[in-house]
Amino acid sequence: MAWGPHNVRKWSTLALLAIMGTALTAAIKPGFVATISRKGLDFACREGVAVLQKELEAIKIPDFSGVFKMKHLGKGYYSFFSMAVDGFQIPNPQISLLPGEGLQLSINDANIKMHGRWKSRKNFFKASGKFGLSIQGVSISADLKLGRNPSGHISVSCSTCSSHIDSISVRISGSMLGWLIQLFHRKIEASLRNIIYKKICKIVTSSVSSKLQPYVQTLPLIARVDEVAAVDYSLMALTTTAEFLEGQLKGEFFWRGHRSPLPISPTAMSFSPNNDHMVFLSISDYFFNSAGFAYQEAGSLKITLRNQMLPMDSKFQLNTEFLGTFLPRVAMKFPGTEVQLLISASLPPHLSIQSSGLLLDPALETQAFVVLPNSSLVPLFLLRMNTNASLAVDAEADRLVGEMKLDKLMLELKQSNVGSFKVELLQAAINYLMPTVVLPKINERLRRGFPLPLPAGVHLNNLMLQSYQNFLVLGADVNRT
Numbered sequence: 001m002a003w004g005p006h007n008v009r010k011w012s013t014l015a016l017l018a019i020m021g022t023a024l025t026a027a028i029k030p031g032f033v034a035t036i037s038r039k040g041l042d043f044a045c046r047e048g049v050a051v052l053q054k055e056l057e058a059i060k061i062p063d064f065s066g067v068f069k070m071k072h073l074g075k076g077y078y079s080f081f082s083m084a085v086d087g088f089q090i091p092n093p094q095i096s097l098l099p100g101e102g103l104q105l106s107i108n109d110a111n112i113k114m115h116g117r118w119k120s121r122k123n124f125f126k127a128s129g130k131f132g133l134s135i136q137g138v139s140i141s142a143d144l145k146l147g148r149n150p151s152g153h154i155s156v157s158c159s160t161c162s163s164h165i166d167s168i169s170v171r172i173s174g175s176m177l178g179w180l181i182q183l184f185h186r187k188i189e190a191s192l193r194n195i196i197y198k199k200i201c202k203i204v205t206s207s208v209s210s211k212l213q214p215y216v217q218t219l220p221l222i223a224r225v226d227e228v229a230a231v232d233y234s235l236m237a238l239t240t241t242a243e244f245l246e247g248q249l250k251g252e253f254f255w256r257g258h259r260s261p262l263p264i265s266p267t268a269m270s271f272s273p274n275n276d277h278m279v280f281l282s283i284s285d286y287f288f289n290s291a292g293f294a295y296q297e298a299g300s301l302k303i304t305l306r307n308q309m310l311p312m313d314s315k316f317q318l319n320t321e322f323l324g325t326f327l328p329r330v331a332m333k334f335p336g337t338e339v340q341l342l343i344s345a346s347l348p349p350h351l352s353i354q355s356s357g358l359l360l361d362p363a364l365e366t367q368a369f370v371v372l373p374n375s376s377l378v379p380l381f382l383l384r385m386n387t388n389a390s391l392a393v394d395a396e397a398d399r400l401v402g403e404m405k406l407d408k409l410m411l412e413l414k415q416s417n418v419g420s421f422k423v424e425l426l427q428a429a430i431n432y433l434m435p436t437v438v439l440p441k442i443n444e445r446l447r448r449g450f451p452l453p454l455p456a457g458v459h460l461n462n463l464m465l466q467s468y469q470n471f472l473v474l475g476a477d478v479n480r481t
């Protein structure tokens with residue numbers, strides 16, 4: 001085979017496509033995946049059909065009238081009016097997955113009960129009465145096309161709908177002639193079959209656009225977390241397979257003050273849902289680490305420890321006398337002066353998720369200051385605090401909550417304005433302050449939690465959490481609040 005320019009071009013095109021392919025797949029990895037199992041779809045189906053049923057029960061049947069002709073006697077008039085649906089029973093709605101497309105709603109053996117009034121006139125002869133109607137074996141099949149609209153919301157529309165009516169039975173009351181009853185049977189059956197048949201799919205289609213579409217739009221694209229941060233839960237892709245429906249969401253925290261691209265990206269999460277739970281939320285380490293970046297960028301990951309924050313039973317005070325035990329020069333230069341510790345994360349905290357648990361590297365530092373009587377701060381030294389931390393994650397009705405645990409801290413002097421000293425002498429004090437003063441504040445924030453992407457009016461229960469390499473899976477059932 002000759003390697004002419006033509007072939008070279010073809011190969012470079014292929015190579016380019018391959019690169020673009022990887023670039024695209026690399027770019028679209030989600031930080032958060034919501035998978036709805038069959039069990040979840042069955043729940044959604046029951047909830048959705050309950051709404052649809054109300055809409056169907058509100059079918060308005062227009063009055064209709066006509067003329068009948070009889071041999072020898074000539075023309076007469078009839079009309080049917082005040083017709084209303086008493087009930088629309090939908091015994092066993094089913095939802096099935098159409099891989100790559102969406103969902104199919106199937107209703108079989110539904111029945112409709114209706115009532116109405118009739119009247120008839122033929123010259124001098126007038127008659128009127130009531131009728132009852134039972135429509136049996138109503139079946140409806142509707143395809144719901146699911147997708148993503150440009151803003152990142154789920155879009156849902158009814159792409160095809162068909163309905164069928166097996167039989168209609170009419171009971172007519174009122175004094176009249178047998179032939180008129182026969183005539184009315186035919187008229188009512190034919191007209192109502194036609195009207196209802198047409199209305200059913202109209203109602204299904206309009207319920208999807210006026211009820212279901214707005215409802216799925218209540219899934220937050222951007223969920224506000226607090227004054228500092230929000231989570232971007234916009235939909236990147238929606239997939240239907242034969243087994244489940246999967247929404248791939250961005251799952252990225254950002255600082256509400258200023259959003260900038262992150263130097264990290266999500267890794268792939270591979271998880272096969274079962275039917276033990278209705279939904280499975282796969283939450284990547286990226287999700288948590290983007291939170292670290294957001295709070296770090298906002299400058300929120302710091303706390304100033306002042307003397308008055310120490311517990312009553314503290315064995316030491318944050319002042320120069322205490323520092324004087326290992327920094328006598330500081331005690332001499334600033335006698336009886338308060339000392340402040342600014343504890344902060346020098347880097348965004350990094351969380352790694354393993355099947356054994358969640359390990360956190362908080363990258364903590366402490367800057368010590370002397371507080372002058374006019375409130376000016378004089379920097380003393382900067383310590384690095386090496387520790388291993390772990391994060392326990394749990395979920396509540398609509399949020400993720402956490403609790404951090406810190407191991408012992410090992411101090412290291414990074415920089416000093418007051419000469420070097422043995423940091424070990426401070427270790428006991430810091431290891432007392434962190435769990436008694438600092439950690440409770442962090443955990444108070446973690447307990448308040450972070451919002452999960454749920455549509456309006458639902459909460460999670462029956463929760464299960466499992467960690468895998470680089471991600472966490474939260475299995476849950478859904479309830480209405």
Ligand SMILES: *[C@@H]1O[C@H](CO)[C@@H](O)[C@H](O)[C@H]1NC(C)=O
Nearest residue numbers: 371372373374375376377378
């Ligand atoms: C605070 O007092 C110190 C020492 O007396 C002085 O050097 C500093 O300028 C003062 N700062 C302010 C803001 O007044």
Ligand SMILES: *[C@@H]1O[C@H](CO)[C@@H](O)[C@H](O)[C@H]1NC(C)=O
Nearest residue numbers: 385386387388407408409410
């Ligand atoms: C953190 O854990 C690692 C491995 O278990 C250990 O080698 C290291 O000394 C620990 N660091 C601290 C500061 O406890």
